[in-house]
Amino acid sequence: MSPARLRPRLRVCLLLLLLLVPAARGCGPGRVVGSRRRPPRKLVPLAYKQFSPNVPEKTLGASGRYEGKIARSSERFKELTPNYNPDIIFKDEENTGADRLMTQRCKDRLNSLAISVMNQWPGVKLRVTEGWDEDGHHSEESLHYEGRAVDITTSDRDRNKYGLLARLAVEAGFDWVYYESKAHVHCSVKSEHSAAAKTGGCFPAGAQVRLESGARVALSAVRPGDRVLAMGEDGNPTFSEVLIFLDREPDRLRVFQVIETQDPPRRLALTPAHLLFTANNHTEPAAHFRATFASQVQPGQYVLVAGAPGLQPARVAAVSTHIALGAYAPLTRHGTLVVEDVVASCFAAVADHHLAHLAFWPLRLFHSLTWGSWTPGEGVHWYPQLLYRLGRLLLEESSFHSLGVAGPGS
Numbered sequence: 001m002s003p004a005r006l007r008p009r010l011r012v013c014l015l016l017l018l019l020l021v022p023a024a025r026g027c028g029p030g031r032v033v034g035s036r037r038r039p040p041r042k043l044v045p046l047a048y049k050q051f052s053p054n055v056p057e058k059t060l061g062a063s064g065r066y067e068g069k070i071a072r073s074s075e076r077f078k079e080l081t082p083n084y085n086p087d088i089i090f091k092d093e094e095n096t097g098a099d100r101l102m103t104q105r106c107k108d109r110l111n112s113l114a115i116s117v118m119n120q121w122p123g124v125k126l127r128v129t130e131g132w133d134e135d136g137h138h139s140e141e142s143l144h145y146e147g148r149a150v151d152i153t154t155s156d157r158d159r160n161k162y163g164l165l166a167r168l169a170v171e172a173g174f175d176w177v178y179y180e181s182k183a184h185v186h187c188s189v190k191s192e193h194s195a196a197a198k199t200g201g202c203f204p205a206g207a208q209v210r211l212e213s214g215a216r217v218a219l220s221a222v223r224p225g226d227r228v229l230a231m232g233e234d235g236n237p238t239f240s241e242v243l244i245f246l247d248r249e250p251d252r253l254r255v256f257q258v259i260e261t262q263d264p265p266r267r268l269a270l271t272p273a274h275l276l277f278t279a280n281n282h283t284e285p286a287a288h289f290r291a292t293f294a295s296q297v298q299p300g301q302y303v304l305v306a307g308a309p310g311l312q313p314a315r316v317a318a319v320s321t322h323i324a325l326g327a328y329a330p331l332t333r334h335g336t337l338v339v340e341d342v343v344a345s346c347f348a349a350v351a352d353h354h355l356a357h358l359a360f361w362p363l364r365l366f367h368s369l370t371w372g373s374w375t376p377g378e379g380v381h382w383y384p385q386l387l388y389r390l391g392r393l394l395l396e397e398s399s400f401h402s403l404g405v406a407g408p409g410s
Contacts, residue, residue, distance in 0.1 A: 043171070045163030046185075051178040052170045058141070062176040063148065063188040066141040071134060078253055078323055080132060080147045083107045087114040089127040089155050099131035102147040104252060105189045110150060113172035113187075117154065120168060125155040129184055149188040151180075159183075202247050202271050202348075204256060205326025207339050210306070212239040219328040219339070220250060228330070229306065229338040231277075235286030237311055240332035243367045246346070246381050247329040257294040258322045259303065259342065261314035266305050268342040269322055270294050275345035275353050277304050282313040289313075291345055291353035304343035311343060333364060 046052060055061040070076045080101040083090075088110065090099045102110070114126040130137075130151035133144040143149035152169070154161050159182055166185045169177045174187040205220040212227040222228065222242055230240035256269035259276070270276065272295035279289045279302045286304055297303070302313040330337060331346045335357035338344070347356035363383050 043164060043167045046166035046170070046177065046179045047163065048179055048182070050166075051176065052166075053176065057143070057176045057178070057188060063143060064175075064190045066143065067146060067191055069145040070132070070147060075323065079103055079255075081107055083110060085111050085114055087111075087118060087125055089125050090131070091127065091129045094135065096134075098134055099128055099150075101132040102150065103189065103191070106148055106150065109169075109173045109187070109189055113152075113169050113174075116168045116172055117165070120164070121154065121156075121161065124158075124161075127153045127155045127157075129153060143188045146191070148191060149186065151184040151186050153184050202249075202254060202274070202327035202329040203339050203344075204254070204269050204324035205250060205328060206324070207269065207328070209337060209339055210341075219330065220326060222328075222330060228332065230332050230334045231286070231304070231311060231336040231338070231343045232334060233287070235288075235311065237306065237338070238334060240334040240337065242330045242332055243364060244331050244381060245329060246331050246383070247327055249327040251325070252327050253323055253325055254327050256322050256324055257297070258318075258320045259294065259297055259316060260318040260320075261303060261305060261342070262317040264305060264307065264312075264314055266303075266314055266340060266342050268303075268340045268344070269324060270339070270344060271327070271348065274348040275351075275356075277343055277345070277353075278302060278316075279313065282315070284313070286311045286313075286343075289343075291351065293348075293351065306338050306341040306343070314342075331360065331363070335360070 051057070053061055057063050058065050068076070070080065081104055082097065082100045083102060084100065092099045110126070110128070117124060117126045128150050130144060131149075132147040133142065138144045152165065154165060162182075162185055163179060166177050166179045169185060169187045175189045176187070178186040180186040203219055205218060207219050208216045209219060209222060210216050210229040212229075224242050224244055226242045227239040228242060230238055232238040254271060257272045257274075259268045259270075260266070268276070272293065274294045275291040276294060276297070277286075277289035278292040278297055282302050284302070289302075289304055292301075297316060297319055299316050299318060301316050303316060304311045305314040329346070329348070335346050335353070336343060337346060345353045345356070347353055347360075350356050360383075
């Protein structure tokens with residue numbers, strides 16, 4: 001075997017070795033017996049005009065590209081959610097409540113930061129001076145126009161705290177933090193679309209799968225242990241056990257890619273970074289269809305759909321986007337499933353379905369040994385998040401879904 005072909009296999013082996021021991025132990029309940037408690041890490045304040053990470057705000061390594069202004073009358077206004085956290089003071093000088101509106105990702109990071117501020121300075125609260133901007137007060141293509149940026153201070157307006165406040169914002173998970181002026185710290189986050197690409201791919205709550213009993217049920221009603229229609233390695237239909245949910249967020253609005261086919265007609269919504277199987281002509285055997293990001297599927301290509309009998313190709317007639325409620329990403333033992341009668345992978349963010357299926361082998365093994373009675377919770381499972389971070393160290397950038405961000409699911 002040539003060194004070029006061997007290298008990816010070595011990366012996979014290393015990835016699995018890294019995941020097997022520290023991942024399971026590090027996410028266990030409590031401290032490992034006999035281990036030493038690490039001293040708390042000292043937080044270093046950001047210097048004036050410093051930003052973290054040390055790249056421009058609208059690049060892939062930070063908050064990503066500007067996607068367009070959100071107005072109250074636009075369809076994307078549904079992406080914004082109000083923040084009524086009593087531990088945060090909103091300046092709201094316009095008296096419209098605009099500063100309270102933000103994306104869910106921004107809201108989550110802001111709420112986390114509010115706790116850190118109170119812990120760091122008892123009696124002091126986080127203060128937001130600028131949030132979503134609908135009046136054009138910021139520079140062109142500002143992320144404030146998308147509800148993805150906030151300008152913050154402390155409630156006592158003590159400027160000596162702002163450097164450490166910026167560091168606390170970094171620790172709270174903001175994707176870009178800038179100690180922009182003596183009067184405030186600027187923080188921003190990735191769009192919901194690019195953030196989802198980092199952690200995996202999902203289907204909307206109402207998307208239906210077929211159980212072994214023949215019943216069709218929504219993904220929101222599926223539970224671990226259910227056997228759903230999937231595709232085996234030989235390209236034939238099979239029923240595969242649902243092991244866990246890699247992502248399960250019933251109340252989250254997401255932007256989905258909608259793939260519509262003809263002959264036979266099917267309609268599947270899934271996140272842009274999710275993988276499904278395509279071919280350029282209908283004569284390809286099902287087992288030879290290649291995994292493709294949903295965002296890269298084009299009209300005229302073919303996807304696999306459930307027919308009678310077996311699986312059959314269907315020509316893609318149209319591709320569009322749609323906002324829907326819920327984000328569900330089940331993992332089956334075979335790594336595939338049939339949703340709305342269209343065959344899809346269980347994986348996202350990384351272009352290689354077979355590599356992803358191999359990398360999730362420890363999770364399937366652990367489930368078989370210890371997790372048979374696992375009850376689905378909400379949010380993204382820790383394993384795909386860890387896998388994504390390690391994959392970034394071991395794989396080329398071209399292996400990941402970029403989602404068109406200038407300068408993985410879900």
